[in-house]
Amino acid sequence: MTSGILVASETEEGAFELLSKAHEISSQLDAKLSVVVLGNIEEEKARSYSQYGAQKIILVPQVGARTPDAETYANVLYEIAKEDGPDILLITSTRLGKETAGRVAQKLHVGCITDAIGIAMRGPELVIDRYALGGNTISSEIIKTRKKVVSVVRRIFEANPAPTEGVIEKVQMKIPPPRVQLIERKKKVGETVNLESAETLVCVGKGVSNKEDLGMITDLASLLRGEVGCTRALSSDYHWISEDRMVGISGKRCKPKLHISIGISGQIQHTVGIMTSKLIVAINKDKEAPIFKIADYGVVGDLYQVVPKLNERIKAQNA
Amino acid sequence: MKQIVDLQQIRVKRDSREPILDGLPVLFGDMDKNALEEAVRIKEKHGAKVTALSVGSGKLKDTILEALAMGADEACIVVDPACEGSDTAASALTLVKAIEKISPYDLILVGEGSADNYSGQIGSRIAEMLNVPQISYVRELIIEGNTITAVRDIENVLEIVKASMPLVVSVTSEINKPRRAPLSQILRASRKPLNSWTLKDLGIDTSEVGAAASQIQVISNVAPQQDRKGVIFEGDVGETVSKLLDALVREGAIA
Numbered sequence: 001m002t003s004g005i006l007v008a009s010e011t012e013e014g015a016f017e018l019l020s021k022a023h024e025i026s027s028q029l030d031a032k033l034s035v036v037v038l039g040n041i042e043e044e045k046a047r048s049y050s051q052y053g054a055q056k057i058i059l060v061p062q063v064g065a066r067t068p069d070a071e072t073y074a075n076v077l078y079e080i081a082k083e084d085g086p087d088i089l090l091i092t093s094t095r096l097g098k099e100t101a102g103r104v105a106q107k108l109h110v111g112c113i114t115d116a117i118g119i120a121m122r123g124p125e126l127v128i129d130r131y132a133l134g135g136n137t138i139s140s141e142i143i144k145t146r147k148k149v150v151s152v153v154r155r156i157f158e159a160n161p162a163p164t165e166g167v168i169e170k171v172q173m174k175i176p177p178p179r180v181q182l183i184e185r186k187k188k189v190g191e192t193v194n195l196e197s198a199e200t201l202v203c204v205g206k207g208v209s210n211k212e213d214l215g216m217i218t219d220l221a222s223l224l225r226g227e228v229g230c231t232r233a234l235s236s237d238y239h240w241i242s243e244d245r246m247v248g249i250s251g252k253r254c255k256p257k258l259h260i261s262i263g264i265s266g267q268i269q270h271t272v273g274i275m276t277s278k279l280i281v282a283i284n285k286d287k288e289a290p291i292f293k294i295a296d297y298g299v300v301g302d303l304y305q306v307v308p309k310l311n312e313r314i315k316a317q318n319a
Numbered sequence: 320m321k322q323i324v325d326l327q328q329i330r331v332k333r334d335s336r337e338p339i340l341d342g343l344p345v346l347f348g349d350m351d352k353n354a355l356e357e358a359v360r361i362k363e364k365h366g367a368k369v370t371a372l373s374v375g376s377g378k379l380k381d382t383i384l385e386a387l388a389m390g391a392d393e394a395c396i397v398v399d400p401a402c403e404g405s406d407t408a409a410s411a412l413t414l415v416k417a418i419e420k421i422s423p424y425d426l427i428l429v430g431e432g433s434a435d436n437y438s439g440q441i442g443s444r445i446a447e448m449l450n451v452p453q454i455s456y457v458r459e460l461i462i463e464g465n466t467i468t469a470v471r472d473i474e475n476v477l478e479i480v481k482a483s484m485p486l487v488v489s490v491t492s493e494i495n496k497p498r499r500a501p502l503s504q505i506l507r508a509s510r511k512p513l514n515s516w517t518l519k520d521l522g523i524d525t526s527e528v529g530a531a532a533s534q535i536q537v538i539s540n541v542a543p544q545q546d547r548k549g550v551i552f553e554g555d556v557g558e559t560v561s562k563l564l565d566a567l568v569r570e571g572a573i574a
Contacts, residue, residue, distance in 0.1 A: 067473075069480075070443070070453070070455065071452060071453070074443075074447075094473075094474060095455065095456050095472075095473050095474060096473060098439050099439065099442075099443050099453070099455045099456075099489075100443075101440070101443075102407075102438075102439065102440035102441075102442070102443030102444050102447075103443040103444070103446070103447050103453075105408075105440070105443075105444070106408070106411070106443065106444040106447035106448060107447060109408075110534065111406065111408070111533075111534030111535050112407070112408075112438075112440055112534075113438075113535065114438045114439055114440060115437065115438070115439075127538060131437075132435065132436055132540055133324075133326060133329060133338055133435050133436075133540075134326035134329075134434055134435050134437075136326060136329045136331070136338055136542060137331075137338050137540050137541055137542050137543070138540075138541065138542075138543050139537055139539070139540040140537070140538045140539045140540070141535050141536065141537050141538060142535070142536045142538060143534060143535060144533070144534050144535065144536055145534050179452035179482055179483075179486075180452050180453075180454055180480050180481070180482045181480060181481045181482065182478060182479075182480050183468070183479040183480060183481055184478070184479040185476055185477070185478050185479075186476065186477050186479075187475060187476060187477075188475055188476065188477055224573060232492070236492060236493050244475060249437060250431075250432075250437075250491075250492070257572060258567070258572040258573070267327065268326060268327070268329075269326075269434075275543065278572075279567075279570055279572050280547060281563065281567070287551075287553070292549070292551060293545075293547075293549070294545055294547055295547060295549065295551075296547050296548040296549070296550065296570075297548065297550050297551075297552070297563055297566050297567070298549070298550070298551040298552065299551075299552050299553075299559050299560070299563055300551060300552070300553040300559075301553070301556055301559060302556075305556045306556055306559070306560060309556050309557060309560045310560050310563070310564070313560055313561070313564055314564070314573070317564075
């Protein structure tokens with residue numbers, strides 16, 4: 001018997017996804033499903049969480065920001081989860097969520113798995129999947145302690161409505177003031193792009209030798225009404241492409257219907273981000289490049305010849 | 320710093336899809352080197368003593384030489400067969416006991432995650448155990464007196480935050496470019512102080528660590544199933560592009 005599942009997320013959508021998954025598990029465990037919502041939100045708005053199965057919506061008015069510092073966030077979760085509180089904590093694996101997960105797990109002295117990409121009941125056990133060995137493998141794991149902390153990658157689960165009667169509970173707790181002081185928050189420069197939901201994704205890597213040559217890549221993406229993504233080298237090292245387009249283990253994880261990989265050798269840290277694409281096309285001049293091992297269709301050739309030809313043909317077809 | 324196998328060289332058994340790890344070279348992950356590099360830069364700018372700390376097994380005595388060659392003043396390693404199979408909580412405990420032995424300290428730098436498992440728990444857990452603040456995902460660090468100002472990288476947002484030392488800082492790979500150790504330093508590395516400790520030296524009972532104490536049980540760890548078509552086109556550019564486009568139309572991927 002599990003005493004309950006607690007969902008925590010910085011965004012409504014994130015919470016809805018986790019609630020939907022938790023709802024599925026909770027019915028098998030006969031566990032009560034709660035959600036904690038930070039920030040000053042109105043009670044009417046809070047009720048929307050019960051549309052996704054939350055039986056209890058916990059509001060913490062004293063923590064005014066939806067994105068507090070991780071220590072404060074961990075303190076809030078600890079106060080709710082300690083002792084007779086819920087046994088399973090599901091936290092959205094944003095950077096804040098991930099840091100918080102480790103911290104609250106240590107407070108509770110329990111096991112924690114971060115960046116889960118799958119959660120399922122297998123018999124009586126809650127089995128959690130995550131990438132291991134730099135993305136080479138998927139590890140299926142069980143947390144042996146009664147209480148468990150899991151951070152879950154965004155958009156792994158779908159938000160499915162499961163309306164229920166939700167009670168709203170406003171709680172007061174003793175929380176020490178943050179030891180890390182926020183001076184300023186600013187949006188990163190560069191346009192905001194939603195790579196995760198792109199249907200067509202064209203990713204480019206070090207095979208392109210000049211920033212100016214990226215034009216043909218963006219041309220291809222726009223001809224296919226897709227988005228451009230890249231490897232870490234092109235964003236973090238060369239600064240040719242903004243970081244919100246970086247795909248991989250420390251960047252975005254995408255599952256487009258069509259993924260075209262151009263001039264990318266296929267190191268695992270990058271390919272983790274595109275592994276679940278429906279169709280993968282790779283263009284690379286090195287026939288031995290690992291990217292061809294995970295491709296449905298591969299073109300062995302110089303991207304400087306292949307891509308312009310591809311653009312020309314697609315343009316002709318579209319005309 | 321964490322010693323890991325070279326992830327680029329992992330091969331997978333064809334039938335069971337299990338990874339083959341035996342005999343692979345070991346090294347430090349890139350982000351661990353970012354953390355060390357930042358420590359050495361702080362030393363060069365403000366003056367400090369840099370200690371490289373690692374818990375591991377086997378070849379760690381050799382691997383740690385790179386940290387000394389990169390500029391650490393001394394190294395402390397914890398090598399004990401009982402650590403085999405430790406989970407993040409036990410590894411964090413081992414690190415904390417070692418840190419207490421090294422103390423006093425001002426700043427503990429770690430990578431945002433290890434290159435192999437990337438769980439990102441170590442920084443959080445040791446900060447919690449030591450009851451100090453943590454600034455995570457740091458891409459810029461400024462030290463003034465006892466105060467650290469950092470730029471944190473939080474998805475689409477940059478946060479500028481401040482905290483007092485002592486504390487834990489986890490860094491992202493954007494913070495710096497780790498130096499390649501010059502030959503002269505490589506030669507000197509083996510003459511720098513290297514403390515090798517066992518669990519007993521740290522006052523840790525073997526029942527607190529290792530596989531038996533692990534809060535996590537791994538049921539399986541195999542490469543994901545790949546059922547890609549693997550059709551490769553080679554030769555004349557015009558022809559290969561035509562074949563590719565035909566295939567994409569057939570798949571319904573393009574109109």
